[in-house]
Amino acid sequence: MQAANWSYPTEVRFGPGRLAELAEACRATGILRPLLVTDPGVVELDICASAMAVLRDGGLEPAVFAEVRPNPVEANVTAGVAAVRQGGHDGVVVFGGGSAMDVGKSVALMVGQSRPIWDFEDVGDWWTRADADAILPVVAVPTTSGTGSETGRAGVITNTETHVKKVIFHPRMLPKVVILDPELTVGLPPALTAGTGMDAFAHCLEAYCAPSFHPMSEGIAVEGLRLVARALPRAHAQGSDIEARGMMMAAAAMGSVAFQKGLGAIHALSHPLGALYDAPHGLTNAVVMPYALAWNREAIEPKIARLAAWLELEQPDFGGFLAWVLDMRARLGVPHDLTGLGVTDDTRFEELTEKALVDPTAGGNPRPLTREGVLEMYAAALAGRV
Numbered sequence: 001m002q003a004a005n006w007s008y009p010t011e012v013r014f015g016p017g018r019l020a021e022l023a024e025a026c027r028a029t030g031i032l033r034p035l036l037v038t039d040p041g042v043v044e045l046d047i048c049a050s051a052m053a054v055l056r057d058g059g060l061e062p063a064v065f066a067e068v069r070p071n072p073v074e075a076n077v078t079a080g081v082a083a084v085r086q087g088g089h090d091g092v093v094v095f096g097g098g099s100a101m102d103v104g105k106s107v108a109l110m111v112g113q114s115r116p117i118w119d120f121e122d123v124g125d126w127w128t129r130a131d132a133d134a135i136l137p138v139v140a141v142p143t144t145s146g147t148g149s150e151t152g153r154a155g156v157i158t159n160t161e162t163h164v165k166k167v168i169f170h171p172r173m174l175p176k177v178v179i180l181d182p183e184l185t186v187g188l189p190p191a192l193t194a195g196t197g198m199d200a201f202a203h204c205l206e207a208y209c210a211p212s213f214h215p216m217s218e219g220i221a222v223e224g225l226r227l228v229a230r231a232l233p234r235a236h237a238q239g240s241d242i243e244a245r246g247m248m249m250a251a252a253a254m255g256s257v258a259f260q261k262g263l264g265a266i267h268a269l270s271h272p273l274g275a276l277y278d279a280p281h282g283l284t285n286a287v288v289m290p291y292a293l294a295w296n297r298e299a300i301e302p303k304i305a306r307l308a309a310w311l312e313l314e315q316p317d318f319g320g321f322l323a324w325v326l327d328m329r330a331r332l333g334v335p336h337d338l339t340g341l342g343v344t345d346d347t348r349f350e351e352l353t354e355k356a357l358v359d360p361t362a363g364g365n366p367r368p369l370t371r372e373g374v375l376e377m378y379a380a381a382l383a384g385r386v
Contacts, residue, residue: 122168139177147255204255235248277341
């Protein structure tokens with residue numbers, strides 16, 4: 001696999017073995033005492049020990065923070081801020097999946113702020129409330145291929161009082177350097193490979209379908225979808241396939257760039273499920289995906305036909321694409337309906353629907369979301385009726 005350096009939308013160092021450049025990347029951004037933010041699972045792996053060794057051997061003074069939940073909450077950010085201050089850290093290395101990325105970038109934002117984190121939700125120009133000069137630099141090293149948060153300017157944090165996922169945003173939350181080393185994902189179990197990979201797929205798919213005019217992001221979304229279609233089944237079946245792992249890392253980073261164009265019902269339905277049932281984000285996206293596609297059919301059928309042709313599907317139309325998505329989900333072991341997420345009945349559908357309708361991703365859906373439409377999609381997803 002060929003290594004490459006990209007500068008879109010930030011400095012990206014892509015290729016096997018590039019973790020070795022972590023200390024140099026930190027120095028390039030002015031970080032000498034990094035706080036490495038990861039999660040309780042990754043911190044126990046050899047790849048985390050390797051990252052810390054690279055930092056120490058490079059003459060830096062790192063420490064580890066791993067108090068990160070799968071669906072991060074404000075308390076994780078608060079604890080991370082305390083760790084930065086206690087250790088006198090001058091920057092953050094986010095090392096892990098989407099949860100570590102969300103927490104680490106939010107810690108970098110919040111360490112120099114006097115306002116509560118919810119004041120920086122991605123609403124209007126709320127980001128201008130922050131003291132931009134107090135935001136710490138971030139170096140991002142993903143160990144999964146899903147959220148693409150390494151090339152994003154936000155973090156998703158759950159408000160435990162309202163059980164709502166909030167998008168915390170500031171342009172300077174974008175990492176200064178990103179290291180995409182596919183060797184870090186070789187040990188990812190098949191189930192996590194599937195869930196995170198379907199997250200990347202959902203980002204690209206919804207960005208492609210969003211009705212706003214953004215041809216640059218739309219082009220990135222289409223190629224991201226092609227990469228996932230080629231690579232995800234391979235990475236799932238054979239975790240050591242370094243080429244497939246590399247394509248998935250690229251597709252994940254592309255997804256977060258693409259969804260500047262917009263997201264939609266997949267994420268609007270998924271976020272409340274993750275918040276209320278503490279289910280992994282990529283998995284919730286994968287479960288609700290076909291039901292959102294079917295509900296949006298009248299608005300996206302011609303675009304999906306073009307996409308199906310680009311993906312060289314045997315049946316290049318909406319029906320063929322939907323059948324292909326269902327088949328891919330099944331082969332990856334994704335639950336077909338909401339029972340696989342712990343949803344056994346419709347008792348919380350009203351609550352889920354209220355949250356879905358006000359989710360920031362709802363506005364990008366190809367069809368305007370309505371209460372009746374969201375309830376219809378949740379009901380279909382519970383029954384497994386596409």
